[in-house]
Amino acid sequence: MKRSLLPLGGIALVLLLWEVAGRRLGDALLAPPSAVIVQFVPQLFDGSVLPVLADSLRQMLIGFGLAYAFGVPAGVLMARSRTFDALAHPWLSMGIVTSIAALVPLFILMFGTGFSFRVSIVFFAAVWFVALTVYQGARGIDPRWLEVGRAFEAGPLQSFWKIMLPALCPYLIIAARIGVLHAIRAMVVAETFVVVGYGALIHNSGLSVSTAPLLGLLLVLMALGALATWILRRASSWIAPWYQERASA
Amino acid sequence: MVWEAIARRLPHIVLPPPSIVLVRLAQDLLSGKLVVALLGSLEALVLGLALTIVIGVPLGFALGRNRTLAEMFDPVLNALYAIPPVAFVPFLVIWFGLHLPARIALVFLMSVFEVTVAVSVGAREVNPRLIDVGRSFGARGFELTRKVVFPAALPFVFAGVRIGLVRAINGTITAELFFAAINLGAIMNEDATRFDTAGLLTVIVLLALLGLAAQAAFARLEARIVPWHLRPAA
Amino acid sequence: MIAGGPKLEVRNLSKNFRRSKGEPICAIDDLSLEVADLEFLAIIGPSGCGKSTFLRIVDGLIPPDAGAIYVNGMAVTGPGQGRGMVFQSFDLFPWRSAIKNVEFGLELRGVPAPERRQAARDYIALVGLQGFEDSYPHELSGGMQQRVGLARALAIKPEVLLMDEPFGSLDVQTRDLLQDQLLHIWERDKKTAIFVTHSIEEAIYLADRILVFSARPARIELSVTVPFSRPRNEEMKTSPEFLEIRRTIWNVLKKDALAEEHLESSS
Ligand SMILES: Nc1ncnc2c1ncn2[C@@H]1O[C@H](COP(=O)(O)OP(=O)(O)OP(=O)(O)O)[C@@H](O)[C@H]1O
Numbered sequence: 005m006k007r008s009l010l011p012l013g014g015i016a017l018v019l020l021l022w023e024v025a026g027r028r029l030g031d032a033l034l035a036p037p038s039a040v041i042v043q044f045v046p047q048l049f050d051g052s053v054l055p056v057l058a059d060s061l062r063q064m065l066i067g068f069g070l071a072y073a074f075g076v077p078a079g080v081l082m083a084r085s086r087t088f089d090a091l092a093h094p095w096l097s098m099g100i101v102t103s104i105a106a107l108v109p110l111f112i113l114m115f116g117t118g119f120s121f122r123v124s125i126v127f128f129a130a131v132w133f134v135a136l137t138v139y140q141g142a143r144g145i146d147p148r149w150l151e152v153g154r155a156f157e158a159g160p161l162q163s164f165w166k167i168m169l170p171a172l173c174p175y176l177i178i179a180a181r182i183g184v185l186h187a188i189r190a191m192v193v194a195e196t197f198v199v200v201g202y203g204a205l206i207h208n209s210g211l212s213v214s215t216a217p218l219l220g221l222l223l224v225l226m227a228l229g230a231l232a233t234w235i236l237r238r239a240s241s242w243i244a245p246w247y248q249e250r251a252s253a
Numbered sequence: 254m255v256w257e258a259i260a261r262r263l264p265h266i267v268l269p270p271p272s273i274v275l276v277r278l279a280q281d282l283l284s285g286k287l288v289v290a291l292l293g294s295l296e297a298l299v300l301g302l303a304l305t306i307v308i309g310v311p312l313g314f315a316l317g318r319n320r321t322l323a324e325m326f327d328p329v330l331n332a333l334y335a336i337p338p339v340a341f342v343p344f345l346v347i348w349f350g351l352h353l354p355a356r357i358a359l360v361f362l363m364s365v366f367e368v369t370v371a372v373s374v375g376a377r378e379v380n381p382r383l384i385d386v387g388r389s390f391g392a393r394g395f396e397l398t399r400k401v402v403f404p405a406a407l408p409f410v411f412a413g414v415r416i417g418l419v420r421a422i423n424g425t426i427t428a429e430l431f432f433a434a435i436n437l438g439a440i441m442n443e444d445a446t447r448f449d450t451a452g453l454l455t456v457i458v459l460l461a462l463l464g465l466a467a468q469a470a471f472a473r474l475e476a477r478i479v480p481w482h483l484r485p486a487a
Numbered sequence: 488m489i490a491g492g493p494k495l496e497v498r499n500l501s502k503n504f505r506r507s508k509g510e511p512i513c514a515i516d517d518l519s520l521e522v523a524d525l526e527f528l529a530i531i532g533p534s535g536c537g538k539s540t541f542l543r544i545v546d547g548l549i550p551p552d553a554g555a556i557y558v559n560g561m562a563v564t565g566p567g568q569g570r571g572m573v574f575q576s577f578d579l580f581p582w583r584s585a586i587k588n589v590e591f592g593l594e595l596r597g598v599p600a601p602e603r604r605q606a607a608r609d610y611i612a613l614v615g616l617q618g619f620e621d622s623y624p625h626e627l628s629g630g631m632q633q634r635v636g637l638a639r640a641l642a643i644k645p646e647v648l649l650m651d652e653p654f655g656s657l658d659v660q661t662r663d664l665l666q667d668q669l670l671h672i673w674e675r676d677k678k679t680a681i682f683v684t685h686s687i688e689e690a691i692y693l694a695d696r697i698l699v700f701s702a703r704p705a706r707i708e709l710s711v712t713v714p715f716s717r718p719r720n721e722e723m724k725t726s727p728e729f730l731e732i733r734r735t736i737w738n739v740l741k742k743d744a745l746a747e748e749h750l751e752s753s754s
């Protein structure tokens with residue numbers, strides 16, 4: 005078999021197994037892919053799913069955007085300033101290991117269950133990972149590059165634009181990719197808990213007699229994650245073609 | 254400090270200062286309330302993580318050492334990984350109900366991918382020259398795996414399980430909140446209905462500290478078991 | 488063993504490597520040679536000409552595309568039949584202490600633990616590393632690591648010892664020291680040896696016979712028999728004969744290097 009066909013073969017095999025298992029177990033336990041297509045695809049386009057998803061994504065993107073806008077400078081600052089690093093690092097370590105689900109009840113008390121709640125949960129989920137990735141990237145900048153810059157009489161601003169930023173570029177994109185994945189996860193956690201938006205769709209479809217709509221909703225999320233990853237990988241090879249990321253990192 | 258400064262100006266219901274949270278943490282630990290809940294939580298944590306290790310480590314080795322398998326199933330794995338684990342909750346309810354089996358399943362789902370991916374990367378990147386040495390001295394098949402591939406990838410196994418451990422702790426509290434509330438999840442639920450933000454923060458801080466402590470303890474264990482890995486593998 | 492036959496025979500060996508892009512690389516093309524019993528053969532040749540590939544085929548690590556290797560008249564089909572290899576970058580197992588590295592081959596042969604421990608101890612002593620048995624490779628210097636590598640190969644009592652630039656990544660002093668140590672060990676317990684190197688002096692100093700390989704694909708450009716008696720000593724390195732052999736080999740290598748450069752600039 006040609007190597008390029010193997011991934012398709014793997015996906016086909018899994019779909020086949022799923023179909024067989026689904027038919028034996030029945031829709032109530034595990035709807036097969038065929039049932040998902042028949043039952044979910046019409047629902048996907050009848051206006052009950054996509055607008056809800058768009059609204060959820062909008063709020064997710066706001067939270068993620070804030071996390072990114074805050075996390076990137078924080079990461080750079082931590083990498084360049086010892087004092088700031090000493091102050092902020094314990095919080096970063098705490099933030100990374102903190103469970104988003106555990107924050108949900110607290111944030112509901114603090115922000116209610118509306119827009120600001122959802123945005124702040126997403127913010128809190130993503131910001132640590134953005135900061136950590138950028139921090140690691142900025143720490144990896146070889147001081148010799150900056151010295152070369154100084155040798156060529158580059159000012160601090162110039163050396164930021166001409167040396168730091170290009171060196172950071174790949175990490176900025178990795179940070180976005182990791183951040184978005186965590187943001188999507190957090191969005192689902194928050195929305196499923198308070199039963200709003202796309203999370204409400206997931207929650208409610210869990211109550212229906214067939215698992216087909218639920219599986220359909222999961223597949224949409226999967227596609228979304230894959231799409232975000234794909235876009236950012238493309239962006240990476242476009243913006244920083246010299247940076248070869250190791251496969252499956 | 255910033256937290257303390259801001260919190261002192263706000264009503265305590267909105268954001269209690271860390272001093273209050275720490276006192277509360279000490280109180281609840283001493284009274285045994287948190288300890289009992291924590292011990293209860295361990296059950297799902299340990300079982301879920303064990304399942305992850307039993308399945309994730311061999312799966313990682315298989316994907317790392319067999320190119321055909323990797324090319325077939327890496328895309329599937331990545332796709333599944335892209336689904337937020339909590340989205341599986343309604344599904345897990347249908348299959349496993351609301352209690353221990355469901356919690357174990359969520360802990361497993363939240364940690365298994367990290368472990369599998371880390372192990373497969375480690376197994377893939379075993380220095381091919383070391384494998385040559387093994388073969389040159391006559392090692393083949395399973396013996397080659399046991400004597401060369403496995404020890405060479407062991408640091409990655411540890412790194413994977415360390416991440417998996419933190420994810421499993423997160424999975425445990427997530428499960429306790431999203432299925433039938435129990436243990437720490439039940440405490441959080443009660444605190445929430447009483448608008449007790451200090452209580453909520455106490456549990457959150459406890460969990461974060463637990464995560465950090467578990468990581469540190471695990472790193473210790475790692476230094477014991479894989480002492481050659483003090484330097485990154487060449 | 489066939490009386491009078493060569494210890495090791497290489498017959499019409501060819502090896503190509505497929506590449507992901509472009510034409511396959513022909514590393515070895517129709518190479519034949521013989522090594523006598525207890526002979527110390529050195530191989531020297533331009534970088535990338537296929538020396539390591541040749542040793543790997545002799546060891547049985549990779550199969551040839553055509554041709555065959557015979558040891559004692561028996562065809563080699565895989566690794567681990569009476570051949571021991573010392574690797575260029577030492578390649579010790581970082582998770583095994585020095586003595587455990589030396590035990591590795593014996594372990595695979597099913598030698599009982601007390602016995603192999605004793606044997607490993609003896610070989611560690613032979614290469615002069617007493618007291619470092621329980622050190623891990625990262626706690627040893629390069630020279631010490633390669634001595635462990637040598638002990639590891641010797642411990643399986645190979646009939647043919649293969650060495651791929653074993654001292655290539657060591658500094659000059661360490662290298663000189665290890666050359667003498669290797670000679671000492673080899674002269675006490677002779678075995679057939681193939682030694683790949685980039686250093687002409689090293690080849691002349693150690694070997695009974697030197698083969699100069701051409702640039703890729705590897706062919707035998709020159710075969711020199713070294714006239715010095717054993718045991719060898721430092722003084723030989725400055726004798727007129729030594730310098731003469733050195734110049735002969737250098738002229739052949741230089742021609743090849745120049746031709747290579749010419750090829751690359753014209754293509
Ligand atoms: N596994 C492989 N796949 C593809 N090409 C290979 C492989 N191994 C070696 N080659 C190619 O075969 C040629 C010979 O390689 P080899 O390592 O045998 O050279 P060498 O003579 O040992 O060089 P050096 O003196 O630098 O160690 C090189 O051009 C190399 O690129």
Ligand SMILES: [Mg+2]
Nearest residue numbers: 538539540651
């Ligand atoms: Mg070589």
